[in-house]
Amino acid sequence: MAEIERRSVCDGVWFRSIRDSRFKTVRISIHFFRPLERDTVSENAILPFLLTRASRQYPDYTKLNEHLAELYGAELDADVQKLGDLQVLSISITGLADRYALCGEKLSSEYSRLLCSLLFDPLLVDGMFPEDGFEQEKRQMSETLDAEFNDKRLYALRRCEEIMCSGEPYGIGRYGTKKDIQAIKRENLTQVWQSMIHSAQAEIIVLGDCDPEPVFKDFSDAFLNVGRAFKVVPCSKVIKTVDCPKEETETTDVAQSKLVMGFRAGCAEPDKMVPAMKLMSALYGGTPNSKLFLNVREKMSLCYYCSSMFNPMKGLLMVQSGVENTNIERAKNEILKQLEEVKKNNFTDDDLQAAKLSLCNSYHTVADSLDSLEGWYLSKTFSDPSRTPEQEAAMITAVTREELVEAANKVVLDTVYRLTGIEAKQ
């Protein structure tokens, strides 16, 4: 597998690429990093969606989508996510590699030019983003938040993170709240866009079967034209201690209650303990062979899912499960008991080996998908931007039992969140 190359485009703008003809596709993406702040979160979040609606070259939503269909169904995507205490604003395009075009079209250069046109030359009317598109994107962002409520598993996880991190930037939702979205002012957005391309740290990632040089040139020229006044983004805040665990229960009309437990893991990137914590999470609740799966699900028959996830940017360990109302406390106690077991070094060498194999397997798989590769390298931006999945797998393999136990003993309970059903009337 080809190595990643990282180089500077200009002040605070980086370019990473892997050229790999195993893929039938090309993926080009650009990501801007902004500090998560209540006052700006929604106006930042709407930008990628506004920018991918139209540009001066493609001033009409339908015409732009016709062009994408023409390019063999190339997929243009806008995305907003959180990386620690930062908000990541992304625009990407995925399309067929040149060699599969039925009529010899040069597809890759089309993708690159299209992205630059959307990003650097948006459609503005009287200096502002057009009103119809703006209103529509506001509505769609609001509806995305509604859809999150429809998915109770995701909703419960987000609520727990929100409560747990209420005093930190990470506690802010990636789009803000519906109220924040309503308050976005169209007249501010041109300035928000300009500030983003002028001063935000940006990462361009080019993957798949295409020559990265023309893409590098397109983006270099574009950034040269706008000029840069780069502002360094702050580090994520990592809280390691808990005075008193928080408990919160909310009620809604559901058949199955949700239990989410948020722990402070006591370490985050770039701490040397992170690989041990990743392994600890895999052994504790990351696989169908983990402590949580084997006990809470298989042995006690309490649930269909019970798993843990470690967030290495913020140092959070989240455990989630869906259970009957009457079994919530039993599940909670067993989740805590199994953590104690790991803390007390009560697991076999086979368990340790299985967790290592499972994690290494998932790292080795990353290289087979452009989405996974992009996600991988994006998540490494502030720790070790060129670290390959293979290098990480080697670090995991080297973790000792003692290091894993030491990591487990750093984990403390911070928040217990329950989303319970309205008790069925007997």
Next chain:
Amino acid sequence: MTTENKIKEVRNDRCGDRYFEIQHSSGLRIYLYPKEKHNSTYAVFGTKYGSIDNCFQATGDKEPQCVPSGIAHYLEHKMFESEDGDAFARYAKTGASANAYTSFDMTCYLFSCTENVYEALEILLDFVQSPYFTEKTVQKEQGIIGQEIRMYDDNPQWRVMFNLLKALYHNHPVKIDIAGTIESIAQITPELLYKCYNTFYNLNNMALCVAGNIDPERVLALCDKMLKPSPPSKVQRIFEPEPETIVQPRIEQSLSVAVPLFELGFKESVANGRANVQQLAATDILLEALASPASPLYRSLLDDGLINEASFSHEYFEGPGFASVIFSGESADPDAVAERIKEEIQRIRREGIGKEAFRRAKNAVYGRNLMALNDVGVIANTMLSLSFADRELFSYIDAVAEADEDSVLARLDVQLNPENSAISIVKPIR
């Protein structure tokens, strides 16, 4: 390799890929799709047996037998257990990521891994051929599957779909939840599981597909060692006759949601059997032209605030004895969306699609299908489901590339009849 295995190489110039199709001496159909430069390998071992196969008569049975709803899915869960531990514990020694799923017409066991591929494959071939059910192990699953059912009870996308199927289908078991109900799974016994296993887990009724970093010779040698030849089997699947009409044009349910969800389904006749790859390709292009983001319909729905890009989608939902086109999404006014879609269908019937729109739609469907061939999981699962429907992957891709406007318009004669449509809505609790 034994000489009894019949091996055929299938190539395609458009995508530049090839695979091997093997009719194995044991009765199993095997597909091997090498991707030598990939790190990972994805294997799926499946049986043509899903939630709709609730009534059947196997060779030697005196009379048809009907079994409780949800049994195929229950069986899937129980296959992982054997007398000496469970398959996940065995897989754990290989690092493979393993799973299984049950759909309307198939049950599949799969893994993905980057090392120890042949060890993992041996485990897969072994446990799927080794049933072990006792009162105790069957009982234990009640709580777990019970919670899986409860989880889906809260899932509005799941509910809106099954409500739609109830509105479209009078008798076909496609309208019954794949996992069954808390009551129906309570009736499942080890004897019933063995009956279903012995009827449907016959290698002649199954297929194996392995895609990724493999040596086909070595995979076949392992199959030769592991596969226990099955006697030729004949199972008769019994379905009550299904009228061509729908049950009711509208169905609603209130759930804990913030915005209404809808599914609009157009039932079609299955009198002529299942669609071939040319018809499938034509349908995909038709739906792309009708309702993709480049279409006038999509634009008008979006501009009027009736749909959003995150949720509006369409699919051709078809299997043994059922076929429908389904549009779904979130909307403040699902009835208005349904009206617009029906009007647009009638307009296309009158005016056609138009040369340019047809070409763009064809390009998009073609490109997306080729793009999907990056993914060994997609390849393996797609090949398996195509195989059970007697279809073939590369022929489908060629059919998309070679489709013409007339073949696409011909699908309108048998699909998308507004008279035979129903809308399902899940709305917020007042």
